[in-house]
Amino acid sequence: LSRIGDELYLEPTESGLSLRAVNSSRSAFASFLFAPLFFQLYEPGSAGPDTELFRCKVHMKSFLGVFRSLPSLEKSVGKCLILLKPRASRLVLQLHCKYGVTKTHNLAFQECERLQAVFDTQRCASRLRAPARLLAEAVVHFPPTLAEVTMGAGPGGKISLRNYVEDEAEPSKTMVTELCLAEDEFQSVAVAPGSHITFCLKEFRGLLSFAEASNLPLTIHFDEPGRPVIFTLDDTVLEVHLVLATLSDLESNSQSPSTNGMSHLPAPSDDFADDLESYMAAMETSEGCSEGPPSPIFPLRTPQPAKSKPQEEDEEDEEEEGAVPGTPPHKKFRSLFFGSVMTAGRPGLATTQEVLAEDSDGES
Amino acid sequence: MPFSAQPPASGERYALSASLDNARHLSSLLRAVHFQDHATCLATASGLRVTVEDAKCIQANAFIQAEIFQEFSIQEESVMFRISLSVLLDCLTIFGTSSLPGTSTALRLCYRGYGYPLMLFLEEGGVVTVCKINTQEPEELLDFDFCSTKVVNKIILQSEGLREAFAELDMTSEVLQITMSPEKPYFRLSTFGNAGSAHLDYPRDSDLMEAFHCNQTQTNRYKISLLKPSTKALALSCKVSIRTDAQGFLSLQYMIRNEDGQICFVEYYCCPDENITEAEL
Numbered sequence: 242l243s244r245i246g247d248e249l250y251l252e253p254t255e256s257g258l259s260l261r262a263v264n265s266s267r268s269a270f271a272s273f274l275f276a277p278l279f280f281q282l283y284e285p286g287s288a289g290p291d292t293e294l295f296r297c298k299v300h301m302k303s304f305l306g307v308f309r310s311l312p313s314l315e316k317s318v319g320k321c322l323i324l325l326k327p328r329a330s331r332l333v334l335q336l337h338c339k340y341g342v343t344k345t346h347n348l349a350f351q352e353c354e355r356l357q358a359v360f361d362t363q364r365c366a367s368r369l370r371a372p373a374r375l376l377a378e379a380v381v382h383f384p385p386t387l388a389e390v391t392m393g394a395g396p397g398g399k400i401s402l403r404n405y406v407e408d409e410a411e412p413s414k415t416m417v418t419e420l421c422l423a424e425d426e427f428q429s430v431a432v433a434p435g436s437h438i439t440f441c442l443k444e445f446r447g448l449l450s451f452a453e454a455s456n457l458p459l460t461i462h463f464d465e466p467g468r469p470v471i472f473t474l475d476d477t478v479l480e481v482h483l484v485l486a487t488l489s490d491l492e493s494n495s496q497s498p499s500t501n502g503m504s505h506l507p508a509p510s511d512d513f514a515d516d517l518e519s520y521m522a523a524m525e526t527s528e529g530c531s532e533g534p535p536s537p538i539f540p541l542r543t544p545q546p547a548k549s550k551p552q553e554e555d556e557e558d559e560e561e562e563g564a565v566p567g568t569p570p571h572k573k574f575r576s577l578f579f580g581s582v583m584t585a586g587r588p589g590l591a592t593t594q595e596v597l598a599e600d601s602d603g604e605s
Numbered sequence: 606m607p608f609s610a611q612p613p614a615s616g617e618r619y620a621l622s623a624s625l626d627n628a629r630h631l632s633s634l635l636r637a638v639h640f641q642d643h644a645t646c647l648a649t650a651s652g653l654r655v656t657v658e659d660a661k662c663i664q665a666n667a668f669i670q671a672e673i674f675q676e677f678s679i680q681e682e683s684v685m686f687r688i689s690l691s692v693l694l695d696c697l698t699i700f701g702t703s704s705l706p707g708t709s710t711a712l713r714l715c716y717r718g719y720g721y722p723l724m725l726f727l728e729e730g731g732v733v734t735v736c737k738i739n740t741q742e743p744e745e746l747l748d749f750d751f752c753s754t755k756v757v758n759k760i761i762l763q764s765e766g767l768r769e770a771f772a773e774l775d776m777t778s779e780v781l782q783i784t785m786s787p788e789k790p791y792f793r794l795s796t797f798g799n800a801g802s803a804h805l806d807y808p809r810d811s812d813l814m815e816a817f818h819c820n821q822t823q824t825n826r827y828k829i830s831l832l833k834p835s836t837k838a839l840a841l842s843c844k845v846s847i848r849t850d851a852q853g854f855l856s857l858q859y860m861i862r863n864e865d866g867q868i869c870f871v872e873y874y875c876c877p878d879e880n881i882t883e884a885e886l
Contacts, residue, residue, distance in 0.1 A: 303800030309773055317769070331801065340766055341811040348801040 243301045244447030245271050245483075250356045251332070252296040253285035253325070257480075261356050262301070268486035269444040270358035279478035281320070295327050297350035307334045307346045325350075358484045362471050365462035367432035369400065373452030373459050373474075375427070379420050380449060383442065389488065390445075392461075393437025398424040400432070405439045405488070428458055438463045439488035440470050448472055448483045455479075466490040620718040621648045621684045624676040628712040628727060630863045631669060632697040635690060637841055637861070637871045638665035640834035644690040645743050648716075649683045656746055657690065662876040663831040664747050665838070673867055684716060686740035688723060696736040700729040716740075749874040755850045758785040758819040760792055764842045764859070766813035770794060770805050771836040774829060778803075780878050781829045785849060786822035792847075796829065815844065825853035825877040835859075838871040853877035 242249060246262035246269075253259075257279070261272040277283035285294055308314060317339045324333040329347075336344040362368075379402055383390060389405035403419040424430050452459050452474050462471040467489030474481035625631055631653075638644070638657045647654045652670040671677040700710050713726040725736040774781065778796035785792055792807040792814075809817045835857055839845060842859035849855055857873040 300800065306775070306800055310769075313769060340813045341808040342766060342813070343804075343806040343808075344770075345804040345806070346801060347803070 242271055242273065242447075243305060245269050245444050247301045248298045249301045249304050250296065250298045250353060251325070251350075252355065253294050255285060255294075258283070258285070258323075263356055263358070264444065269441065270356070270482075270484045271444075271448065272480075272482050274480040276478040276480075286325070295325055296353060296355065297325065297327075297332060298353040298356075299332055299348050299350045303348050304334075307336070307344075307348075358469070360469055360471050360482075360484050362462040362473065365464045365468075365471065367394070367436050367463050368429070369427055369432065369461040370429040370458055371427045371461075373449060373457065375422065376459060377449050377453050379422060380442065380446065382418055382420055387442055389439050390442045391437055391439040392463075394432040394434055395421055398430070400424070400427065400430070436463070436465070438466055438468075438470050440485040444485060445472065445483065448474070448481070451481070457481075463487070618680055618717075619678075619715045620681050621679050621714070621716040622676070623653075623674045623678070623714045625674050625712040625714070627709040627864065628697050629709060630673055630865070630867070630869075631712065632694060633841060633863070634667045634669060634861065634869055634871060635694055635697070637838035637859070638667045638834075639690055639694060639837075640665070642689060642691050643687055643741075644693075645685065645687050645746060647683060647685045647743075648679055650679055652677065655690070658747055659831060660828075661747065662828065664749065664874045665835070666872050668870045668872075670869070673863075673869065681718075684718070685743045686716070686719075686723070687743045688738055688740050692738050693723075693725075696725050696727070696734075696738065699727055699734050699736070700732070747874075749854055749856075749876075751848075751850060751854055751856050751874060756848045756856075757821050757851055758823055759816070759846065759848045760785065760814065760819065761816035761844060761846045762792075762807065763813045763815060764839055764845050766807065766811070767845060768836075768839055771833075771839050774833065775800070775803055776829065776833070778829055780826040781832050782824060782826045783847070783849070783855065784822070784824045785819045785847070787819045788822065791817070791819070816846075823849055823853065825849060825855065827855060827875050828878050831875060832873070835873045838873065842871070 242260060242262040246264050248262065250261040250263075251258070252261065254274075257274050257276040259272055259274045261270070263270045314336075318336045319339070320337040322333070322335040322337070324335070326333060330349060331347045332350045334346045334348065336346075338344060380390075383402075383404055387404050391401075391403045391405050393401050393403075395401040399421040401419055401421045404417060406415050406417060449459070455474070455476070457474045457476055457479075460473045460475070462473070466487055468487065469484045470487050472481075472483040472485070635644075635655055638655060641657045641659050643657075645656045647656070650671065652668060652673070655667045655669075656664060658664045697710070697712065708729060710727050710729045715724040715726075717724075720740075722737040722739050725734075725738070727734045727736070774794075775796040775798035777798035777800070780797065782795040782797075783793070784790060784795070790804070790806045791809040794805040796803050807813065809819075838857075838859045838861070841861045843862055844860040846858040846860075847855070848858075854877065855873075855875045857875075859871045859873075861869045861871060863869060
């Protein structure tokens with residue numbers, strides 16, 4: 242998750258604890274849902290008729306700092322207790338270690354909106370399923386600095402992986418690497434012929450290492466270029482989703498100039514209203530992009546700037562208009578549509594731009 | 606290892622002369638107190654004491670008893686000088702810091718007296734190096750006036766339990782808060798950094814606890830930047846004693862076993878940053 246964003250969203254639900262992250266350009270979203278059975282004890286608290294279960298976000302670095310050295314953790318820590326204390330404004334992480342030693346970390350958190358990218362694996366035309374190891378071994382052939390990779394159904398039923406080269410790149414200075422995997426290397430293949438997508442490799446690598454380490458098969462759901470690609474890992478007690486925006490094929494959509502090639506302006510640090518505003522703005526400016534009937538799943542470029550991170554980030558930070566080598570060009574990558582699944586398809590809400598400070602999502 | 610090259614000027618009296626078969630017995634200890642460039646050396650018949658201070662708040666002492674040395678002779682009652690600890694350490698480790706089994710650097714240390722440089726003769730594998738390090742006027746040292754009769758709380762812990770904790774201290778916190786109490790949390794180390802607060806609790810009945818004598822609940826804060834260097838001493842030691850007096854002055858005493866199984870001590874004294882009666886959550 243730290244490869245994706247530098248805030249960790251914690252959302253306890255009835256079906257488990259969900260940990261989520263989103264990147265600053267909103268082109269990548271990941272969630273890890275740990276079922277109650279994963280834990281020795283799981284008490285999500287009780288949601289009243291008017292209140293939802295409490296959720297918060299913390300700085301990724303602060304959270305990771307608690308679990309600093311994995312090998313020594315395995316040796317010395319017996320139990321970990323996670324407590325969310327809304328009244329004290331603290332997320333408590335308590336590690337019970339060898340020799341009766343207890344390490345208690347009280348992390349400050351921020352209340353937040355529900356972070357949910359809208360996606361539906363059922364609506365994806367193509368699906369691949371493979372052991373993580375297969376993809377990890379394939380991806381290792383690409384340089385670590387490579388930003389985007391194109392995956393597609395090649396001739397003869399093969400699945401190809403190829404590094405994405407920008408149109409502007411000089412042919413004499415570019416190296417193209419292409420890898421083909423036979424259909425039988427996958428556990429299941431159901432792809433639309435000729436389909437292909439281009440997505441950001443960096444964010445995918447993070448999930449891949451997790452999948453390899455946990456020995457879980459990876460399922461890739463994809464559709465047309467421009468529609469998000471969804472990677473899933475499934476286990477009895479863990480459900481993982483990684484949703485990445487994909488490069489759309491052409492600029493042939495009818496998006497208004499104001500939204501096309503929009504550069505990210507530094508946003509006011511108004512995280513509360515972020516999700517809601519982008520949803521509302523998207524509803525406002527939805528102009529029937531060429532790729533099909535408007536649908537809530539449709540990734541739309543929102544005129545509302547996504548929050549940008551002034552602090553150091555090791556992933557691409559899209560702040561400039563022009564494409565920085567190695568980052569997905571603004572013009573072509575769409576941001577994922579964020580909003581409530583529940584209200585998908587509802588006609589436009591009140592088009593106010595007012596900033597909401599409460600933790601109400603405003604959708605129900 | 607026999608020392609072949611004898612120091613020159615036979616018949617001359619040296620205020621201090623000492624021989625050590627394995628220079629690491631000295632250099633590793635000195636590293637444990639090397640948080641400032643300069644140190645004050647005091648040699649008496651009991652042995653050598655090297656003192657380093659900082660900010661008038663913290664003092665570290667490394668003790669190498671006369672018995673550790675193969676030869677230790679002192680002609681005056683006491684000999685004291687100030688010297689660059691960085692240079693001294695560089696010289697002691699001139700043959701390299703990695704320790705191959707079976708090889709060691711032999712050391713002969715000579716000091717003629719006030720105003721003279723400290724002479725070091727180091728030998729390894731037949732190669733001899735002679736070092737002359739200038740000495741300076743010793744400065745007055747802090748006296749923490751810490752004695753066992755004034756101790757309010759004392760615990761002795763196995764270093765193993767603290768090593769990781771000290772290495773992972775949240776350095777974004779300005780202070781390290783130490784709570785010692787006859788009641789819960791017994792012994793607690795706390796930091797207050799950018800991410801939030803962190804507390805490390807050691808129960809009195811922990812296997813790591815070798816001795817627990819706490820009479821009063823005390824919570825004191827110390828500048829973390831001053832205490833962080835003590836991590837080196839902790840890493841070398843097998844046991845550490847933690848004591849505080851009525852004013853909150855902290856004494857950390859580390860028992861260090863060298864390669865030959867001999868015991869040496871390093872101690873750190875630190876002034877409290879402020880006195881508070883209640884620990885912050």
